[in-house]
Each structure stands twice: as structure tokens, then as C-alpha cells.
Amino acid sequence: MSGNSTVASHLPRGFQAAGVAAGIKKTGAPDLALIVSERDCVAAATFTTNVVQAAPVVRGKSQLASPRATIRAVVINSGCANACTGTAGLADAEETARLVAEALVRQHPSDNAWRITAEQVFTMSTGVIGVPLPMDKLRAGIPAAAQQLSPQGLNEVARAIMTTDTRPKIASIDRGAWRIAGIAKGAGMIHPNMATLLSCILTDAAVEPALLREFLHQAVAVSFNRIVIDGDTSTNDTVLLLANGAGGIAIETPGQRNTFQQALNDVCVNLAQQVVRDGEGVTKFITLRITGAHDEHMADQVGRSIARSPLVKTAFYGEDANWGRVIAAAGYSGAAVDPNKMTLWFGPVKTFEAGEPTDYDEADASAAMKSDEIEVRLDLGLGEAETVLWTCDLSHEYVTINGKYRT
């Protein structure tokens, strides 16, 4: 698999993409991305569980509510979330979709295959909450993006959807008969719960709608839903999976299904880990493994409590092996844990066992904390269930970024 930004700018067959600077961001950085498919795509998506939902989320949910819905284009803007913008925000999302459909029709005036409707255009937005979409910028930017569409445009799309991300996030797998390519953006407001952040994953395999939804559901569960940056669940989180069948291969047999599911999982895990590694102000990538739980829910409850704890996160930032904070966060997680049955490791160093500190060497624990990538394992000693979460530290830079985000 290709999992970084310098490779893999080739889209799966039948897709084209472009990213431009439309002037939505004050900085002049790219802020408008367009992805189109030459054929109708089957689509599946997961959305934020926040009850406050941005206009594009409200629109996208209703759009994909019909099992026969097909998608031809995705338009994503950064710099403005179009959230908490009321009915005007919904109208703006609708107009954005219409502008895309019009631009594509204008681009292919004599080709009936490009007579697409606004209903076939999926919209996504990310950025500041509570500010209207600057429609004048979109009216100019969308035709400009349409003119630059190219089968090599994936990297430009990944760049145009960045907010506080420091680098584009792309992952792809090429199995010959079919390809999967995905992009994602973070980098704050990340606490996925059934859905997360913005990600768009494309494949040229042919997949039935119900199966595509099942593939996405399973892949998100083991990837985007396992990452925690700051515990804030966004109003805009959306993961979209499009399958256009342009490779000519249908995913049907159990063997094909397994292979495709695994490839999709790999792409999503790769993207999710990229989001954490590039999280706001992140200096440490932490793999948090909770084992020995009664059930998966308990493992998850304990893991999320630890991953969200500001005291745990700042200790990692300070490279301080303050393992007591991990035990304390497990203790207030709400799960029926027992400190006398817990065992805790920082990297290879066992620090706590059976209710008491071990006689570990502080120098070993400190050495484990110096690494950029740290595995923390907490065994609850209660059962067989386990989970893994990927999380990060909380740094001065996170505070700097989020103290002045709008200015």
C-alpha cells in the first residue's frame, strides 16, 4: 500500500479531480476540491453523531437516504464549515451542488453522459463554524476547478481540504483489477463516534449499494472510530465511499469480499493514523492497547477515558512516565474496573501490577517516553476482550493553534 502524500496521486479509473484556491481562506491557500466520476457511482457514507449538524451533513444524509442514489461529483471546501448557518446554509450547500452540475454540463456541452443533476453532487465543508459560505468565491472557483480536472489530481484535492493539517493525507491500494484511493483531513475536533472528520474514498470496483455500506461500516469501525485527538466531535464529520465500477470488476464472491474489505480497512487505518500523526500540535503518536476487558464496550470505555485525559496527554508531551494518571483515568471511565487486577506497560516497561507499582527502573520508563511512537498497554485482568486506539499528546502548539483559530 502507498500511504504517504508524495506517491499515489493516480485516481482509480474513471475518476478525475482538481484542487484550487478560490479565496475562501484568507491565506490564499487551496480551499476548493472537486472530484468527478465519468460514470454513476454507488455511494456509502457515515456522518457525525453530533446533533448539531452542518448544512452539508444534513443535505448529504437526505441525499443518500435513497438506496438507489448515485453520485457523480464531490465538492469539498475548506475555510468555512457551513455549520450553525440555518436555512441559508442549506440553500448555500444546494447552490454549491448546482454550480458543480452546471460547470460540468458547460464543460461537456455535447455529451449527454455529463448532463448530471445537483442531486448527484455530494457536498462537504470544513472550517470555522457559524460563518456563511462565501458564495461569490464558489461561483468563480467551481468552474475554475472543473477546468483543471485530471486523473492525476488526487494530491491537489488532498491539499485543498486541509485546515490546520500540515500535510495532505492520501492512501491507496492497487490490486490491478481494482484500486482504492482515499484522502482525509484532520486535525482537531477529532473524537470519532460512528463517523469522523472528512474523508473521501474512491474505488473503480463495482459494488452493490448494500454491500458498499457494509464495507464502509466495518472499515470505519476499525479505523476512523479508533482515533482520539481532543475528544471534540465535529459538526461536519463525513466519510464518503464511492464505487464507479470503471475497472470492470464486480466484488461479489466471499473471496473477493474479504480481499476488498481488507484493502479498504488498510486504506482507512492508514488515513486515520495519518490524521493522528498530523493532529494539531502532535509530538507523540500513541498506540493504546486495552486488553483483558469483560467485553469490547468496556475496553473502549476505558481506552477513550485515557485517550481524552488532558493530564495523560500533557504527561506524554512532557515525556513524563506519569503512569498513575493512566490508572486514574481508567478509574473514572465509568467501567467496572479493579485496580488490583490491572497491569500497565509503557513500551516494554511494566510499571504497575496488582494494585502496586512494580520495581521498574525509572530510567527505562523515561527512555520509553522519549520515542515519537509509544505503545501503552493496560491489561484489565477481567476477561478476553480488547481494543486498540490511536491517540496523541497535548502540546503547547495545540493551545496556540486553537487559541487563535479564527484570527
Next chain:
Amino acid sequence: MSGNSTVASHLPRGFQAAGVAAGIKKTGAPDLALIVSERDCVAAATFTTNVVQAAPVVRGKSQLASPRATIRAVVINSGCANACTGTAGLADAEETARLVAEALVRQHPSDNAWRITAEQVFTMSTGVIGVPLPMDKLRAGIPAAAQQLSPQGLNEVARAIMTTDTRPKIASIDRGAWRIAGIAKGAGMIHPNMATLLSCILTDAAVEPALLREFLHQAVAVSFNRIVIDGDTSTNDTVLLLANGAGGIAIETPGQRNTFQQALNDVCVNLAQQVVRDGEGVTKFITLRITGAHDEHMADQVGRSIARSPLVKTAFYGEDANWGRVIAAAGYSGAAVDPNKMTLWFGPVKTFEAGEPTDYDEADASAAMKSDEIEVRLDLGLGEAETVLWTCDLSHEYVTINGKYRT
């Protein structure tokens, strides 16, 4: 009421106190506090809800399980939490209590009134988790503290229990017939839930045990349980209320009860607010008022979600009126809120109403954020229930303090 540290060092009648530097803290700052009562005290306490509980919490709970338990002395050390220390930690807490009883007997060799037992000594600890109590320091420090006991010692006690607190926290009320004086310490790991942090409140009124517990329960609910610093619930949180009756007045009639409850509430609210104002790295004191909820639970759920949000807290630190983050945090709180019914004010500035931004002036919102004390009100537009929480921002200094706490 007296609510700052320079006044009110007078204890209620019949109490004496002292604080000394026993060498538990590497800095040489005071770290051992002793409070004694000349008479048996009726006692009530609330403890942390964390299932990982420090040795002194385990001991204190069992001690006060008997409704006829009486307390004569409280010993509090800072610099070491005696948490995650197993059976050795319990033995250390027990020995600490015995050392206090022995020191007091030695101090009053011919006075039978001072033949107290370890069972009458309440212990509290705060500091680093997972480190054994340095008993050699306590063996020397406790007799030293006993020698310095004085009716003016409250300020020394408040100083000796500080960890990352920058100032001692004292509040007192003198009604003539009876007095209430309390001390508290913060300043991180604060997310009270039934109980919080360390606080010791003394009165010379006479109160029946069941009534004393009821008084404390009500007072904690409107004070310590309404503050949020970082969302981490400690392993050591304890609020202890002692009544020794030395003022000669029993609290019995409904009128007396109301007056006493109100005075106790005032002392606890004052202490709780002092803890927030002196929270780790705090630059803003935020009064968060949630109104229009279906019930108090909903108001509380929404308020805590906002108060814990790192994105909300960093925006306050940056003086950025990023109200969308408040709406988003309400949205992911788990409560069945409706953004179209919400109204949000930052100070006097209404920023959001009926699902959309108002036409407020950004300069007015910015001005409201400049103040050291900010009131945020979110009306949910659903019912009549409301709550108030006191919380704070998340600053660079919080990260600095907690990144290197043990070193």
C-alpha cells in the same frame, strides 16, 4: 463572609492547627498539615467516585462508615497522593494516623482528654500517584506539627496542602454563636462528581451526625460539584466537615438549619470558586449558565460537555469569541438538544439564535472575551430547568505544569 487568604486565620472555637515542612516535597515547601479538636467531632465526608481510590480515601470511607464515629484530628500531606500503592499504602495511612495520636498523647501526658486513638485521626493525601509515603519524613514531621498547633494556624494548614496551587484557599463565616471555616486545595485533576479535591471545613456548632451529612451533601452539590477544570477526576478527592460543638450552640430548629445550610453553602461555593480561579494555568474564570433545559440532568450534561471541551477552553484562552465550538460541544453532549431552539450569549452579546448567527458586532463579542471573568449563557429553549457551572480556560501554562509535574 471572609473569602481570601489574608484574613480568617482564626479557627472556630476548640480547634487548633499547624502546617510544617516535613521534607516530603523536594522543594522544601510546607507539606504537612495537622488540625486537632479539643473535643470529639461529629464528621461527614464525600469522596471521589473514581474506582481507583487512594489509601487515605479507602481508610476514610471505612472510618466514617460507622454513624457513631468521632474525629479528633486530621492530618494532610501534600507531595505524595499515597494512591496506587497497594496494601503497603494502607499500612502507611494507618501508621500516619497512629503517629498523630501518639504525638498528641505525648503533648498532653497528664490529660485524659487527649488519650485519642488512631481511629479518631482522619488522613488525607495529595500529590504524585504511585509513590510510597516517605514515612521517615512523617515520623519526624508529625511531632513537629503537633508542637506548633495554634488557634491561629488555619493559614499554615491551607499553605501546607498546596500542590500546584499558587495561593492558599480559605473561607469563613462568623455568626457569633457559631463559626464555619474551610480550606481547600486544587488545582488540576478537577472534575468533581459527588466529591472533589481536598477540602476540610470546621465548625464549632453542635450538629447531629445525620444532619451534618445532609448539610454537607447539599453544600457539595451546589459548590464543589459545579466546578470543572480539566475533566480528570482524582483518586484522592475528599471533602471533610467536622463539627465539635465548642461554641455551645446546637443546630436544631428549621430556622437554625436554614441559616447554617446557607452559611455552609456560601463557604463551599467560595472555596470552590477559589479553586477554579487558581486552577492550573487559569487566565479566565467562566460562569457557564445553562437554562431552558428539560431537566437538571440535561442542563448538567450540556454544561459539562462545554466545560470539558479543549476547543472551547483554548478559544477562551485566546480571547476568541468562537461560539460555534460551544454549540458543537452542546451538540455532542449526548443530551437531546435542538440547535434551532438554542440561544447563546457571550457576556451581554447574543451570538446565536434559532439555528443561525445573530447580526452581533464582532467587536462587542471580542470585548466580552477580554474580561478575566466571563459569563456564558446557553438557553436550550426546551424547558424550565437550569444549572450553573464554574470553569476556566486551557492555557500554555496548564500544559507546562502538567507536562513536567513529577520532575
